[in-house]
Amino acid sequence: MSSQKRLEKSILSRRQLLQWGLLAGAGAAGSSIVANRLLGARGQSSVMIPPVPASPSDRSGMNPMSMLRDFDYGTVTQENGRTVREFRVEAQTSTIQLDNAHSFITWNLNGRVPGPTFRATEGDRIRVVFYNRAGHSHSLHFHGEHPADMDGIKPVKNGSVMIYEFDAKPFGVHLYHCHVAPVTRHIGKGLYGMFIIDPPQPRPPADEMVLIMAGYDVNDDQKNELYAFNGLPHYYMKNPIAIQQDQLIRLYVLNVIEFDPVATFHLHANMFRVNQTGRSLEPGYETDVITMGTAERHILEFSYHNPGKFMFHPHQDTIAEAGCMGFFDVIGSKT
């Protein structure tokens, strides 16, 4: 408990340092810092993200590296004094290359698996224009609160449009997915994504990223043969995620693996603080393995104080070794 207190304190002091750094940096534009200095999404403070190395896309154009920090805030308008965020998604089919031996026909949104990470602030009005051009009937079912007619369990037939509209609540990490049966197949083929609702008071600045664990049943035998973080198996093993030493990292982690009832998330050589379903303003307990049932999701926060490569993966090691495994590459800060 006392260690947690100390941690919170250290975050605070680092936040202050960052803010001072920003103030000082305002006068000196040609700062000697090599890393990208990105303004936080809400523009309150700066976060250190190392330059993102050129990372390959698969043949369909899917690129887990670019999806990692890609948050879709929608097209924002004001209607009757309210913020409306409009998202447009098209259900499509496309073939992706899972590994050397497996090409796989996905059902996806806007050509990507997972679908776009929708992001809003609690209380915003959400409008999702869903156009089904994928043959089968599909739907979008959002987790979170909404009226019954927006629950997305009614199939939307091929060639039709459904506009889902509801208030973003409650804040936290949610998901959306197709709810047409068999859901195992509709999710397994790629119709899912993350839906982040930020609290009205923004969370402290951090290097934020999305990691979604999913399985692939490549031969329709109701078992997964391959697994992946953000769509492509083993991608972050071959293309480690560069992060900055001592930088606060905020992971939005979701498990949508079908068929296997549960998977853990484990981080090497570190502890992370858990904010369950993102429903709190502050993370709670510390651990280095968290157990997640299908559709469970959490915010995990940590910083690495040692440079080098560190793995992350479910500790169901068959799942990890079948593709759900990756590296963080901690880049040392210049002194």
Next chain:
Amino acid sequence: MSVFRFFALFFSAFSLSVLISCSNQAPTPNAAAPASPMAQTNSSADHSSMQGGKPKININNAILSELDKLEAKLGVPALSNRIQASRPYAKVDELVSKNVITQAQFDQIKDMVTIEDIQLTGEAKDVDYMTKLGLMKGHLLVAKELLDLQKPDQAEPHIGHPVEEIYADVEDQLNERNIKEFKTSLIALQDTVKAGAKDANKVGTEFKTSVQAVDGAITALPETQRTSPEFVLQVINGLLDTANSEYGASIADGKIAQPIEYQDSRGFVLYAKELYTAISPQLSKDKAEANKTIQTTMADLVKVWSSVLPPAAPVKTPVEVSQMIKTIEQTAQKTTKSS
């Protein structure tokens, strides 16, 4: 602050009292008239999807023959297809921002269009109903073929699809048309097949019950409609459009990687062919040339699905299949429009 709050309260109280007095006064001019029908008339007139009693057209989901009403009003050739091609629309005025029509043209039709979920009426409603039941028929057609080949595991998804993907989408219409629910029969059949379809007699009986239920639902439409080429061609278009997407979703790297989607598309095309065969004699009298085009193309199209079990290599590429389906759709659309 408190002054503001006082005024806010005052005004809301004031407007509330106005509302109350209005609603109190409303019935007085015609106190003898029963209140409820009046309220009903008001609410349906106010309903945003109605315009002067005429239902609006949902530009996101309307079939081409509905969109043709806009095309006719504005006199813009091929407008229906352009409206369809620029979907989806989050607002009706995106017809202008997406350069489908001009602001001046939009002003002429803005009362006719909506993006809200509307209750379909008239022919559009019947086409929608028949298309959904047609998709069910297609699924059951291939399911039967696979059951006959002693492949219950492969038949199962096609027995599941009608209830999983379509039934909920057509349930309101079934109730409205007083069709006895048949979800229970479909689920019962699915259970039997899932369990391995061990008792052939049981499967046979249950299958027959399900097919008869779908057929019964189709015959709820008047026979004149079910035998009208203009009507049936629109249903065929809906079926082929879905078959087209599913065929594309079955092939990867020049191989049929997903037998389920191959079989789905086979079922839809076979049923489309069945529907076409029934209207072809009439069509050959009215529109000989169109009939010839559709007949030849349909015959070629059916050959793509050489058997219910996928061939080693696809007979045609998805692009070639799309092209054939487009030919049929365009010919059918012209026929429907000119009649």
